[in-house]
Amino acid sequence: MHSRILNGFLFLILSGGFVAAQDKAYARKVVDTLASPVMHGRGYVFNGDKIASEYISNEFKSFGLLSFEKTGSYFQEFRFPVNTFPGRVEMTFHFGDRAAEKCMPGEKFLVRSSSPSIKGHYKVKRLDSSIASVPSKWDAFMAEDHRKVFVLVDTAGVRDKKDLAKMINFVKYPLNVKGILLPVKMNHIEGTDQCSKLTAWDFSMVQSTVPVVEIDPSLSAATEIDIRIGAKFLKEYTSRNVAGYIRGTAQPDSFIVFTAHYDHLGHMGKEVYFPGANDNASGVAMLLNLAKHYSKPENAPKYSIVFIAFSAEEVGLIGSAYFVQHPLFPLARIRFLINMDILGTGDEGITVVNATLFNKEFTLLKSLNDSSNYLPQIKPRGKAAISDHHFFTERGVPAFYIYTLGGIKAYHDTCDRRETLPLTEFDDLFRLLRDFTNVLMN
Template identity: 35%
Template sequence: MDRLKRKAVLFFWILFVVSVSSYAQQPDSLLLDSLRVEGKVLVKTLSSDLFWGRGYVNRGDSIAADYILSEFDSARLDTVYAHTYTHNVNVFPDTVELAINGQPLRAGVSFLVEPWSPSIKGDFEVQYISIQDFLDDSVWGGKIRDAKDKAIVIDKKEMEGLDPEEIKKLKDIFDYLRFHEDNPAKLTIFLTDEKLTWSVSQKVMGKPTIVLKTNLTGDKLKKVSVHINAELIQNYEARNIVSQFNSAKSDSLIVFTAHYDHLGMMGLDAFFPGANDNASGTSMLISMARRLGMISRDSLDYSVAFIAFGGEELGLVGSKNFVKDSVLDIGKIKLLVNLDIVGTGSEGITIVNANKNTEVVNLITELNDQYGYFDSIQMRGEACNSDHCIFNKKGVPSIYIYTRGGVKAYHDVDDKAETLTLDKYSELVLMLMQLIEMP
């Protein structure tokens, strides 16, 4: 970076500190623009293919952890360290191929392999079973037996208009097909016209399952060719990354968290960037950490910690291990703010656990009333839908903030940096920095 650029960055940092310390005026547009540009650079970096989707193929999560560790270290706070833990994970490191009636299909766009699926390779005849067949107790058992060594095809588009009891019955049968080894079929393919949404799994279970997005009806599928290579990695080593800035007055903590892991790769072609989920929240931690050192520690009533968790998409594994291993004394945490999916904001923000944390919610509302950061702040009750949950269960005052509006991409190949607006990235960073300085 040349001298002019360094001066510009320093100018923006000083402008930021003046803004968050004075509470005297509306945030400067130059400040907001500069923060948003910074956020876009960070999100673009974290969601680039250099990080392999921050999942477990090619240790993408570990590459991301190294990057975050370096960024926290560059912020020149007091302590930066990694907390290591292990978990199992099922991955699809290379071949994921599917052809229907001889036509190859595109992984991640036309189909997904359910994350618990084992490996499979071969050409299979199709046994189409209609939804009405499954609802007839005199029919569906025989249909499944007839599917021995075939691919069962189920058209979920046929489920429209079913009542709750029928849907529950189908779920039980479908779970049998997915998860039980005594299912005589070789694999199951579900047809859908809905958005494809993927996840990750710590286990391998049952028979291979594929979700195929298509306008075809089940009776039109005649032949399936599939080659899927799955690998269960046991005791995979993962990390949480922690940075802390110590107040001169107190060792009580305000903690900001975000998970940095995402879904990674499904084979060599299906790349899940995870820009909104959750490169956005991770970038926000870095933006805040970069600026915290510009604030006098004498002015802070509480110390501040930033934690970037791994393993959230696997079931909050990183935060569970963090609390289990007593990495921090959670009794010292005055407030934990979790940031997950914060890359939009045109419709406002939502605060989860608001009903249990009225004091901080009132502070946030007052700041928004004064500065007009968000058009709307909605309140939700308790929900165990991100890393705050583990701390909330231990009695730590914890809220979870996410933004609303804009792109709807989620757990798919379209959650990209180039389509993420970061409408209220700057405003949320600024508000949280103000929250740090409030008594």
């Protein structure tokens, strides 16, 4: 079986001659556009997702992609709840013995995604190892009324696992507190221009009653704070997937599908946005490059090729889940689906999720890579519910999810910027995906 695939591949190479390289300048332009401030982090504040999906649909249109009958346009709308931060988000930390520090979100503090709005000046009380390790002190602390103060939960120096669990539980289910401050180790991100971050940010589909703020440990000595969080919970936000296709010349009822989510984390306050250059402007750049390639008459595909840019992936794979429940064409006709999410590096190759489920296709991908020396490594991985291929896999659709390895470590933070995204192996990965697709259609 494998050798037959290989022969087919050799034939393709010999008869195909030089295939025009993909347009890296175009990929760069797509990343620069999607990760720019105009797109507002492609989330659910200031219409970021609408602007981004409009841009992608215009690109689809310029390539002459067809839209599906069911939607009559490239857009497929759906609704979901989400907590957002469109208002002002800022903090000033006051110390007894040194000058106050005014901070911007994303750098020295990070508002947890479920936090509600708050505005005011508050005293800070400490909950640390000296309290957690002495049962009588712990009980006394828990009995106190903290409804007018912020509790700074400092787990540094806590050795006992039970004590640590108690403190973590207190942060998770805060009782009688105005808010919580949580010192978290700052990480300098390699490959960025002096960018540091706290933990990776995410989305919440609920709004909690108590704000939780992660802070840089250098702020742990704060005795009072000024805090302002402008949150807005959206019960039924409408976002949209963007889907188009090229009709196959020989077997239009068989489909190759490329997917990449275009949404990202939006804003934390008016001024700070999450650019999401690697996650996943890079994947959309590949999606659009493939659309551009296959829409040229000389590359007209034998199968139909579908291109889907999903929204609300970061909220919990919402857009792709909706698509699988409301498919625009029969899922059973998908010969193969390739989901692309985080394609901006590649110094250490790629990982292929679902490799162990689709051994034949994985072997093909590897042999294509080996014979053309595209990527330094192709790593197999099993099933993983970590991106938009997941619900397709659950429905029995043969699919890979591909992400690049190595290079910049920015992830779900304000450091994931276009200026520092290398697109190291972008060209080679494009060629590999093109070769793979061409063999599948033969």
